[in-house]
Amino acid sequence: MSDSALILLPLLILLLVLGYGFSQRADRRQLDASKQANTEIVQRCLDLLQALQQHRGLGAQVDAEDVAQRNALAHQLDQLWLEWPGASLLLPPLQQHWPQLRRKPADFDAHCRLIESLLEVIELLEDRLYRQDHFKIRGLGEACRSLEDLARLRGLATRAANYERCPPGLQMQLRFLCKRLLDQEQDPALLALIERLQCDLIESAQIRLAPGECFALLTPLIEQRLQGIRLSLD
Numbered sequence: 001m002s003d004s005a006l007i008l009l010p011l012l013i014l015l016l017v018l019g020y021g022f023s024q025r026a027d028r029r030q031l032d033a034s035k036q037a038n039t040e041i042v043q044r045c046l047d048l049l050q051a052l053q054q055h056r057g058l059g060a061q062v063d064a065e066d067v068a069q070r071n072a073l074a075h076q077l078d079q080l081w082l083e084w085p086g087a088s089l090l091l092p093p094l095q096q097h098w099p100q101l102r103r104k105p106a107d108f109d110a111h112c113r114l115i116e117s118l119l120e121v122i123e124l125l126e127d128r129l130y131r132q133d134h135f136k137i138r139g140l141g142e143a144c145r146s147l148e149d150l151a152r153l154r155g156l157a158t159r160a161a162n163y164e165r166c167p168p169g170l171q172m173q174l175r176f177l178c179k180r181l182l183d184q185e186q187d188p189a190l191l192a193l194i195e196r197l198q199c200d201l202i203e204s205a206q207i208r209l210a211p212g213e214c215f216a217l218l219t220p221l222i223e224q225r226l227q228g229i230r231l232s233l234d
Contacts, residue, residue: 039129039134039233041089041125042122042125042126042129042140042233043230044080044083045118045122045125046122046144046226046229046230047080048077048080048081048118049115049118049119049122049144049147049148049226050226051073051076051077051080052077052111052115052118053115053148053151053155053222054069054073054219055070055073055074055077055105055111056108056111056112056151057151057154057158057215058070058073058105058158058215059105059106059107059108059111059155060106060108060158060159060162061158061162061212063211063212065212066211066212066215070105074102077102078098078102081095081098082095091121091124092120092121094114094117094118094121097110097113097114097117098114108155108156108159112152115148119141119144119145119148122141122144123140125140126138126140126141136232136233137233139232140229140233143225143228143229143232144229146181146184146225147222147225147226147229149177149181149184150181150218150221150222150225151218151222152177153174153177153178153181153197153218154218154219156170156173156174157174157197157201157202157209157214157217157218158211158214158215159211160174160201160202160207160214161201161207161209161210161213161214162211163207164207165204165205165206165207166201166202166203166204166207171202174197174201174202175202178194178197178198178202181194182194190221193221196209197209197214201214
């Protein structure tokens with residue numbers, strides 16, 4: 001090997017090592033950017049989940065204060081859906097379902113269908129982030145579905161409280177949700193809430209809770225658990 005080749009060889013090796021290092025850093029930056037984008041959209045999904053669940057809970061109410069709160073939530077949802085990055089992140093175009101739902105706030109089942117689609121997106125994002133080494137994300141979808149059980153219980157209880165006695169159809173759904181929640185956990189706060197609902201609404205010969213009381217009774221626990229989910233993403 002010539003002297004010039006001996007001089008050039010270390011230089012070529014150095015260039016290759018530097019090139020590999022630059023490539024690795026670029027890949028790392030790209031992965032970090034993708035991870036950050038997916039984490040931000042998860043937070044946005046949680047904003048949507050919170051607002052949709054509250055909008056559903058107030059959907060059938062006619063009290064002026066409840067209607068005003070529902071309208072404020074609708075405006076908040078308008079803005080959240082405008083920022084939905086569905087196409088850019090290969091996510092379903094969920095925002096297309098919102099205008100009709102906005103016009104029919106009392107449509108409980110339509111709320112549930114849209115929330116179910118949103119939960120499926122959250123599970124998709126959980127898988128993406130887990131593959132990007134965000135290991136704390138595991139369990140996000142399950143936690144959000146448990147939260148939805150609690151929020152659905154709030155919505156159904158608030159509706160049932162408009163009657164003198166819990167209608168059989170609502171009673172059956174409420175009993176099912178209470179059992180499922182109790183099968184999942186034995187949290188003292190949850191146990192107390194369910195016992196109150198069973199005594200004063202679900203099984204009572206005459207309902208002793210107003211719709212606003214039902215909404216206010218369950219909301220603090222829902223918000224507390226949602227905040228816990230948010231903190232787990234950090």
